[in-house]
Amino acid sequence: MENNAFYVALTLLLNLDASLFQIVALSLQVSLLAVLIAALLGFPLGAAVAIWRFPGRGGMIVVLNALMGLPPVVAGLMVYLLLSRAGPLGEWGLLFTPGAMILAQVVLVLPILAALSRQKVEELLGEYREQFVSLGMSKSRMMPTLLWDARFALLTVLLAGFGRASAEVGAVMMVGGNIDGVTRVMTTSIVLETGKGNLPLALGLGMVLLTLVMVINAGAYMVSELSRRRVG
Amino acid sequence: MTSFHVPSLASFIISPPPELCFEDVIFKHEDKVLLGPCSFTLKGSGPTFVMGPNGAGKSLLLRLSHSLLQPTQGRITWSGGPGPRQAMVFQHPVLLRRSAVANLVHALAVNKVPRKNRVKLAHDALERFGLTACSSTPARVLSGGEQQRLALARAWVLSPQVLFLDEPTSALDPAAIKAVEAAVQEFHQRGTRVVMTTHDLHQAKRLAGDILFLSGGKVREHTPAEAFFDKPVSREAQAFIAGELVE
Numbered sequence: 001m002e003n004n005a006f007y008v009a010l011t012l013l014l015n016l017d018a019s020l021f022q023i024v025a026l027s028l029q030v031s032l033l034a035v036l037i038a039a040l041l042g043f044p045l046g047a048a049v050a051i052w053r054f055p056g057r058g059g060m061i062v063v064l065n066a067l068m069g070l071p072p073v074v075a076g077l078m079v080y081l082l083l084s085r086a087g088p089l090g091e092w093g094l095l096f097t098p099g100a101m102i103l104a105q106v107v108l109v110l111p112i113l114a115a116l117s118r119q120k121v122e123e124l125l126g127e128y129r130e131q132f133v134s135l136g137m138s139k140s141r142m143m144p145t146l147l148w149d150a151r152f153a154l155l156t157v158l159l160a161g162f163g164r165a166s167a168e169v170g171a172v173m174m175v176g177g178n179i180d181g182v183t184r185v186m187t188t189s190i191v192l193e194t195g196k197g198n199l200p201l202a203l204g205l206g207m208v209l210l211t212l213v214m215v216i217n218a219g220a221y222m223v224s225e226l227s228r229r230r231v232g
Numbered sequence: 233m234t235s236f237h238v239p240s241l242a243s244f245i246i247s248p249p250p251e252l253c254f255e256d257v258i259f260k261h262e263d264k265v266l267l268g269p270c271s272f273t274l275k276g277s278g279p280t281f282v283m284g285p286n287g288a289g290k291s292l293l294l295r296l297s298h299s300l301l302q303p304t305q306g307r308i309t310w311s312g313g314p315g316p317r318q319a320m321v322f323q324h325p326v327l328l329r330r331s332a333v334a335n336l337v338h339a340l341a342v343n344k345v346p347r348k349n350r351v352k353l354a355h356d357a358l359e360r361f362g363l364t365a366c367s368s369t370p371a372r373v374l375s376g377g378e379q380q381r382l383a384l385a386r387a388w389v390l391s392p393q394v395l396f397l398d399e400p401t402s403a404l405d406p407a408a409i410k411a412v413e414a415a416v417q418e419f420h421q422r423g424t425r426v427v428m429t430t431h432d433l434h435q436a437k438r439l440a441g442d443i444l445f446l447s448g449g450k451v452r453e454h455t456p457a458e459a460f461f462d463k464p465v466s467r468e469a470q471a472f473i474a475g476e477l478v479e
Contacts, residue, residue, distance in 0.1 A: 127326065128326055128328075130295075130300055130320075130322065130326065131322070131326035133299075133300050134298060134300065134319065134320045135319075135339055135342050135343070135390075136342065136343070137342050141342060145328070145338065148330075149328055149329045149330070151329075152329075230370060231329050231330070231370040231372060231373075
């Protein structure tokens with residue numbers, strides 16, 4: 001019975017295991033903050049690329065689309081080099097802290113949010129353009145209107161970004177270091193426990209992670225469906 | 233265009249609607265002439281109805297007048313300086329994914345109306361167009377007729393000196409058409425220059441002051457409505473009124 005992953009997961013949850021709680025909290029904190037920061041940068045970036053025509057725009061779209069598939073370890077390596085003692089931002093002393101993990105995940109999530117929001121905003125602009133010009137709106141005035149009117153589509157985009165952040169292990173492992181009590185998150189714990197042969201615990205953690213992602217997605221889906229139905 | 237004000241009736245009696253002047257305007261797309269060369273001046277009180285068969289260039293003429301498109305050659309000018317305050321109502325209204333009242337508030341905000349006046353002006357316009365009951369309804373779930381009335385209300389709050397309407401009733405049922413026609417009359421009575429396209433001869437007879445008749449991208453006739461329906465001059469217009477197919 002104690003070797004059953006469900007049993008282990010349930011025991012972990014029911015006992016409100018302090019170290020598990022810490023790991024889960026840190027995972028959520030890192031991924032949610034990373035997605036928030038990436039959204040604040042990525043949505044306006046995506047909207048700007050959708051609205052303005054400038055030289056190199058096509059290239060920029062290709063690069064953004066390609067970076068959606070950036071391997072987490074590559075993102076991790078870049079941030080590692082940036083933050084390592086000899087790196088340009090070494091003075092910040094961020095390496096092997098949650099801050100470094102957030103930065104690495106921002107690098108991973110930003111292209112997803114920018115590329116997908118660019119698509120959504122451009123679709124909407126195609127529909128609204130004549131009306132906007134008729135109202136005498138400047139391009140910079142169009143941006144907030146488009147971002148707000150694309151809000152339901154952008155919520156889905158946000159979920160895609162959160163999925164990427166919460167599921168990846170390579171980047172946070174490299175720049176966080178999986179230090180117990182400091183930078184250990186669910187995905188890095190799962191890797192560690194699997195390596196130690198503690199498969200039930202690893203599976204239990206996996207199930208907790210899956211459940212969390214499901215709950216967040218279900219919540220977002222319900223919010224978006226309810227309001228979509230209301231707004232039409 | 234400088235300051236926004238809620239116009240009083242008196243200001244319209246004093247200031248006649250601005251005149252629109254096309255001088256040798258040509259619009260080409262990929263070397264194909266779609267409109268022109270055409271020259272005409274819209275003066276008088278209107279409403280001006282732009283009529284003609286499909287593909288005659290009616291929508292194009294409206295879009296050029298409203299600066300949604302730029303002419304390839306020629307000049308489009310307004311009396312009394314650069315473009316007057318103007319608005320356009322499209323065949324399929326483009327409404328934001330927000331409540332009816334929020335659509336109007338947005339248009340007012342874009343036009344830099346002081347924040348404190350926006351909601352009041354928006355509700356006044358909704359009331360005028362019989363939309364008070366749906367003020368908080370999302371614009372996208374309104375019926376077709378209600379959506380078109382909301383688009384008219386949005387134009388109304390901007391107090392345009394010129395209003396363009398591109399086949400505003402072609403997708404509506406008779407009751408909704410009646411409401412739109414009443415709204416067009418209100419704009420006209422407020423002193424707005426109304427320029428509208430339609431396929432509906434009866435509608436033109438009911439509302440039009442003058443008719444600008446197009447076919448094949450050229451203005452064939454610009455005459456007072458009565459004269460147009462009684463004794464059309466051009467062969468194309470005669471055929472159009474007779475219900476024939478016009479090239």
